[in-house]
Amino acid sequence: MRLELTIQEAAYLRHCLADALALHEGVGDDQELKNLFNKVVEAEVRSTKQSPCPVCQQIFTQETVGRTGRYCSAACKQKAYRQRRDKWMRRQGPSFSA
Secondary structure, eight states: OOOOEEHHHHHHHHHHHHHHHHHHTTTOOOHHHHHHHHHHHHHHHHHTOOEEOTTTOOEEOOSEESSOOSSSSHHHHHHHHHHHHHHHHHHHOGGGOO
16 A cells, blocks of 8 residues: 655654654664654655656656656646557557557
């Protein structure tokens, strides 16, 4: 299961985890809490990274934290799929024509 958060929600979660880590500091070693905090920070860094869309070359930044997207929009994602499909169809020859 993947957790999808907005940038603001991820920042709030990071802040809450930092507070929890500060409360547990000196009490004991809570490795799970540290790992969760590191994952949230890493996801924030990845999501705020700007990258070019491979279809239209437009620079975009993701609006959510989680799995990184490759395309700037659903239209570019669909266009890339059609290009891959057409390339595959040309490679297969006329026997696979629709």
